Amino acid sequence: MTLDDLQALIDKMYSDKDRARGTPATFLWLVEEIGELASVLREGTQEQKEDEFADVVAWMVTLANVNNVNLTKALEDKYGKGCPGCGHLVCTCDTKP
Amino acid sequence: MTLDDLQALIDKMYSDKDRARGTPATFLWLVEEIGELASVLREGTQEQKEDEFADVVAWMVTLANVNNVNLTKALEDKYGKGCPGCGHLVCTCDTKP
Numbered sequence: 001m002t003l004d005d006l007q008a009l010i011d012k013m014y015s016d017k018d019r020a021r022g023t024p025a026t027f028l029w030l031v032e033e034i035g036e037l038a039s040v041l042r043e044g045t046q047e048q049k050e051d052e053f054a055d056v057v058a059w060m061v062t063l064a065n066v067n068n069v070n071l072t073k074a075l076e077d078k079y080g081k082g083c084p085g086c087g088h089l090v091c092t093c094d095t096k097p
Numbered sequence: 098m099t100l101d102d103l104q105a106l107i108d109k110m111y112s113d114k115d116r117a118r119g120t121p122a123t124f125l126w127l128v129e130e131i132g133e134l135a136s137v138l139r140e141g142t143q144e145q146k147e148d149e150f151a152d153v154v155a156w157m158v159t160l161a162n163v164n165n166v167n168l169t170k171a172l173e174d175k176y177g178k179g180c181p182g183c184g185h186l187v188c189t190c191d192t193k194p
Binding site: 009014017027030056057071082 | 098
């Protein structure tokens with residue numbers, strides 16, 4: 001699955017509601033899902049973790065769609081040439097432990 | 098770019114640090130990036146939004162890697178057959194406005 005496929009799938013599934021809801025309310029949903037992810041990371045099964053990761057990514061993609069951000073371009077620009085901190089393909093930054 | 102490519106790229110770039118840092122400290126970084134995204138969504142340029150979306154997705158992928166979650170499988174299982182709420186390809190759920 002490509003990121004473009006995923007953005008198109010989520011757009012088809014939810015775009016009418018998403019654009020009507022807008023950025024602030026969509027962000028609220030994302031953060032609610034981040035909270036659910038925290039919960040299963042702490043004490044969930046592997047299946048529950050997969051389920052919550054899917055939801056968080058789906059809401060991230062929704063939020064990107066609402067803001068007309070192409071995630072493939074965003075990621076290639078930032079990480080496509082290596083770590084944005086040190087420039088190496090295998091990060092050697094001293095910070096971010 | 099496929100999600101598998103992205104997981105492999107982030108794994109190559111950061112996996113040594115990521116696995117040493119572990120889930121709780123990685124989650125903290127993710128939430129910090131979520132905060133930065135909130136800031137640029139409120140008053141940033143399109144370029145700044147792209148930059149922060151890239152960081153949030155990268156930290157999500159890092160967290161998935163640390164937890165041995167394949168995002169492609171997770172998303173296909175949850176969203177591959179339509180909206181998990183109503184089952185339709187174009188969501189008709191009454192909830193989640």
